[in-house]
Amino acid sequence: MSVLDEVPATEADSAVPDSAALYRTIRFIRRFEERAVELVKAGEIRSGIHPCIGQEAVAAGAVATLDADDVVLSSHRGHGHLLAKGCDPARLMAELAGRATGIDRGRGGSFHPSDFSANVFNATGTVGHGAAIAAGIGWAAATAGSPRVVLSFFGDGAVSQGALLEGFNLAALWRLPVVYVCENNGYATTLPAGAAIAGTVVGRGEAFGIPSSSVDGQDAETVYAAVREAVVRARSGGGPSLLEMRTYRYHGHHTFELKTRLRYREQSEVDSWLGRDPLLIQAARVAEDERARVDAEVEARLDEVVRFAVASPYPDPATATDHLHADGLRPRPGSAR
Amino acid sequence: MPKLSYLKALHRALRDEMDRDESVFVLGEDMNFALTNTTSGFLDRFGADRVLEMPLSEQGFTNFATGAALAGRRPVVEFQIPFLLLLVFEQITNQANKFLLMSGGQRSVPVTYLMPAGGHRPGWGAQHSDQPYSLFAHMGVKTVLPATPTDAYGLLTTAIRDDDPVVVIGPLACLGVREDVDHADLVPVPLGKGRIHRAGTDVTLVATGHLVHEAIAVADDLAGDISVEVFDPRTVYPFDWDLLAESVGRTGRLVVADDTNRFSGLGAEVLATAAEELPLRVPPKRVSRPDGAVVGAAPELDAVLQPTREQIADAVRSVLKESGWGA
Ligand SMILES: Cc1ncc(C[n+]2csc(CCOP(=O)(O)OP(=O)(O)O)c2C)c(N)n1
Numbered sequence: 001m002s003v004l005d006e007v008p009a010t011e012a013d014s015a016v017p018d019s020a021a022l023y024r025t026i027r028f029i030r031r032f033e034e035r036a037v038e039l040v041k042a043g044e045i046r047s048g049i050h051p052c053i054g055q056e057a058v059a060a061g062a063v064a065t066l067d068a069d070d071v072v073l074s075s076h077r078g079h080g081h082l083l084a085k086g087c088d089p090a091r092l093m094a095e096l097a098g099r100a101t102g103i104d105r106g107r108g109g110s111f112h113p114s115d116f117s118a119n120v121f122n123a124t125g126t127v128g129h130g131a132a133i134a135a136g137i138g139w140a141a142a143t144a145g146s147p148r149v150v151l152s153f154f155g156d157g158a159v160s161q162g163a164l165l166e167g168f169n170l171a172a173l174w175r176l177p178v179v180y181v182c183e184n185n186g187y188a189t190t191l192p193a194g195a196a197i198a199g200t201v202v203g204r205g206e207a208f209g210i211p212s213s214s215v216d217g218q219d220a221e222t223v224y225a226a227v228r229e230a231v232v233r234a235r236s237g238g239g240p241s242l243l244e245m246r247t248y249r250y251h252g253h254h255t256f257e258l259k260t261r262l263r264y265r266e267q268s269e270v271d272s273w274l275g276r277d278p279l280l281i282q283a284a285r286v287a288e289d290e291r292a293r294v295d296a297e298v299e300a301r302l303d304e305v306v307r308f309a310v311a312s313p314y315p316d317p318a319t320a321t322d323h324l325h326a327d328g329l330r331p332r333p334g335s336a337r
Numbered sequence: 338m339p340k341l342s343y344l345k346a347l348h349r350a351l352r353d354e355m356d357r358d359e360s361v362f363v364l365g366e367d368m369n370f371a372l373t374n375t376t377s378g379f380l381d382r383f384g385a386d387r388v389l390e391m392p393l394s395e396q397g398f399t400n401f402a403t404g405a406a407l408a409g410r411r412p413v414v415e416f417q418i419p420f421l422l423l424l425v426f427e428q429i430t431n432q433a434n435k436f437l438l439m440s441g442g443q444r445s446v447p448v449t450y451l452m453p454a455g456g457h458r459p460g461w462g463a464q465h466s467d468q469p470y471s472l473f474a475h476m477g478v479k480t481v482l483p484a485t486p487t488d489a490y491g492l493l494t495t496a497i498r499d500d501d502p503v504v505v506i507g508p509l510a511c512l513g514v515r516e517d518v519d520h521a522d523l524v525p526v527p528l529g530k531g532r533i534h535r536a537g538t539d540v541t542l543v544a545t546g547h548l549v550h551e552a553i554a555v556a557d558d559l560a561g562d563i564s565v566e567v568f569d570p571r572t573v574y575p576f577d578w579d580l581l582a583e584s585v586g587r588t589g590r591l592v593v594a595d596d597t598n599r600f601s602g603l604g605a606e607v608l609a610t611a612a613e614e615l616p617l618r619v620p621p622k623r624v625s626r627p628d629g630a631v632v633g634a635a636p637e638l639d640a641v642l643q644p645t646r647e648q649i650a651d652a653v654r655s656v657l658k659e660s661g662w663g664a
């Protein structure tokens with residue numbers, strides 16, 4: 001069971017977000033990521049990670065609007081999305097650490113995890129390509145008469161990818177129940193969004209007649225309200241929406257930046273965004289004693305999470321070609337028998 | 338008995354699967370007018386919810402199919418031109434075919450990619466005549482290349498029922514092939530099982546796609562002089578190595594007629610495996626397109642780069658003249 005199960009997973013009927021629940025989710029994601037960065041430094045997470053620290057309000061606010069049956073398609077910066085959707089944090093951390101107990105048995109890792117028990121269908125590593133996958137899932141739901149909505153996350157880098165725009169077109173053409181959430185954190189690795197995007201992010205959606213707006217992504221309750229409107233529209237047959245979340249990542253693109261200093265952003269810019277920390281913004285809405293209780297619980301749970309992950313066994317190398325094909329087909333080995 | 342054409346066999350297989358299983362649907366370009374004839378009459382029979390007309394967004398609709406498959410449907414994506422499979426190579430090989438493993442076995446992606454006119458297209462020139470099956474095999478995507486109407490029916494049926502992504506390429510040169518067969522006698526053909534079209538004792542002639550028919554003609558022409566065993570793998574990946582081993586175990590000689598480029602083509606893999614593992618008495622030979630073939634638009638510049646019956650016959654005769662692996 002997830003510690004986040006205590007957060008009401010279904011708030012779709014509620015126009016008013018649960019401030020304490022959002023605080024808890026943001027706090028959990030923040031501390032999960034900080035613990036994960038520690039595990040990267042300790043050599044336990046060998047791939048490194050793309051931390052979402054600074055962007056937690058987007059994951060928390062957006063996913064809080066969903067029902068359990070709704071689907072999330074995540075991105076390479078996706079731990080927050082999975083945690084908010086109810087993925088077991090211990091098994092997610094084990095997955096990042098490449099352990100057999102991970103949600104994907106060590107085959108998804110930090111970059112492309114999925115958890116079908118939480119309806120996180122995948123985080124494709126091909127930037128921008130989740131958009132049309134989302135359209136396909138939305139189409140399958142709509143034609144089956146299901147109320148399912150699909151939430152597709154991607155970054156500002158993705159809006160320069162043709163396959164994303166093809167996905168927008170299909171979703172708009174057939175009014176599919178998809179909510180596109182662009183986490184514009186200002187950079188695609190080292191490339192500033194302004195140097196990559198002609199026109200605007202919302203202009204990409206408007207071109208297809210998709211209701212599109214730009215939202216303060218540091219305020220979880222603003223995110224919640226905007227996404228809720230889009231989810232309600234999608235569920236009632238009104239088709240897709242695009243929401244640009246203006247946000248910022250406080251860490252590097254990937255933890256490799258702990259070693260390589262790539263000076264692509266000014267400290268003054270980082271500092272000004274630190275002044276709009278989503279954790280502090282949400283904390284201000286929750287009573288101090290409540291916060292203290294949540295913080296302590298989160299810490300205790302994360303102690304268990306980390307203990308579970310590092311104590312878990314590594315996958316057996318003999319299983320490297322398991323799950324390659326649904327019928328168990330084995331490839332011939334690479335060296336002569 | 339009625340004559341069943343290859344194209345009609347593809348049509349029947351798809352129609353039968355759509356009749357049998359509601360989750361099967363087809364998507365592609367010019368579906369409303371069944372441009373390739375594979376889906377003639379489908380719109381009336383199944384409706385627009387199961388016959389999806391797609392805009393020219395191949396990467397988008399290939400990913401769309403992946404999404405629908407993850408949600409429990411069984412999409413069949415039709416492509417009109419071989420290079421479109423190159424345009425969506427990433428979506429098939431790096432996404433659809435990897436999601437099962439990446440999810441630790443949680444969910445497979447049962448999509449069929451149907452290319453009902455692959456390979457040589459006289460006069461169409463450089464960009465419309467590729468035969469990319471070796472590339473999918475290289476990436477470990479299940480890939481079939483039926484040569485006859487019964488195999489086209491049987492393999493497309495099995496591809497649709499398979500829980501993994503499967504690429505089905507029907508060579509353009511096979512579409513007109515006809516066979517005496519009753520619809521009622523058509524059955525699924527398992528993936529990964531080759532077929533011996535002609536039994537022989539002197540040489541194993543592996544042939545793919547429309548070259549199977551050339552190989553059969555060569556075997557018939559040479560009968561009396563040389564006893565040629567014609568081996569059609571039918572599935573490119575996974576390849577039926579066991580049946581090949583049996584055949585070469587009998588003949589000790591091998592020729593491969595491969596309808597794709599020489600460098601890193603299927604023929605290269607068959608020869609390499611045979612050299613490593615099979616009891617070849619003499620060096621094997623292959624007939625293929627040249628390395629990295631780019632054909633001209635004038636048919637004279639195209640035909641000269643395609644493998645021919647004469648080349649196959651010459652290769653067979655030459656391995657029979659060999660007496661061993663050198664002086
Ligand atoms: C199609 C594609 N191009 C390039 C990459 C390499 N890559 C991985 S993440 C990334 C940056 C993506 O930036 P953005 O979409 O803004 O997301 P962010 O990392 O800022 O969250 C790049 C270039 C990729 N994975 N896929």
Ligand SMILES: [Mg+2]
Pocket residue numbers: 155156157183184185186187188189
């Ligand atoms: Mg970015």
